[in-house]
């Protein structure tokens with residue numbers, strides 16, 4: 267049986283010649299699991315997220331050794347759209363992820379690129395907005411939203427591709443308490459629906475929803491004792 271997400275002996279260095287940022291990462295994430303990754307700034311959390319989501323090696327240069335497997339298939343061999351329908355990633359700053367004039371356009375963008383038919387896209391927009399409880403904002407412009415609302419739309423735009431794995435890279439760091447509460451509720455619902463969730467976090471208060479916590483220190487996982 268293959269895991270949703272598996273990492274074997276992963277090393278990665280950016281093209282800047284400064285050496286390995288990830289230094290021998292091994293990881294297995296199970297279906298329906300919320301796996302949290304914590305670590306100090308600069309420990310390599312985002313770099314690991316780029317590797318898990320195929321941004322490395324498909325978009326960034328540099329040298330990657332080892333393997334990331336999504337349901338048993340290597341990200342290096344999968345095409346970017348094949349990855350996007352299996353795994354979605356939401357970043358810390360929603361402004362880097364949102365670029366469409368309306369919420370509806372934003373959520374439709376991914377499915378449109380996959381040439382999914384209009385009727386199905388309409389259904390996916392409805393479903394994604396319901397999942398993030400933003401139905402009433404369908405025709406609104408994300409530019410005018412709060413940070414928390416923008417994050418929910420960024421998440422909806424990822425959910426419209428129906429991925430089984432979701433990665434959240436410090437998505438709650440720039441939003442208020444109410445926004446954090448909403449995102450945590452949705453993450454729990456995604457788990458209940460059998461999705462695999464990887465959440466990178468620096469706020470211990472958000473780790474209560476995690477099934478397991480891994481500590482990343484200088485590009486390697488260390489035994490987690492409850493402190494950084």
Ligand SMILES: Nc1ncnc2c1ncn2[C@@H]1O[C@H](COP(=O)(O)OP(=O)(O)OP(=O)(O)O)[C@@H](O)[C@H]1O
Pocket residue numbers: 280281282287305306307308309310311312313314
């Ligand atoms: N595009 C890049 N080119 C070269 N080096 C990079 C690049 N992005 C990140 N790094 C370096 O890789 C290391 C790990 O950075 P990364 O952003 O993965 O850490 P992080 O744990 O996500 O930090 P933070 O908590 O601040 O988000 C840092 O030394 C950083 O300077």
Ligand SMILES: [Mg+2]
Pocket residue numbers: 311312313435436
């Ligand atoms: Mg980061």
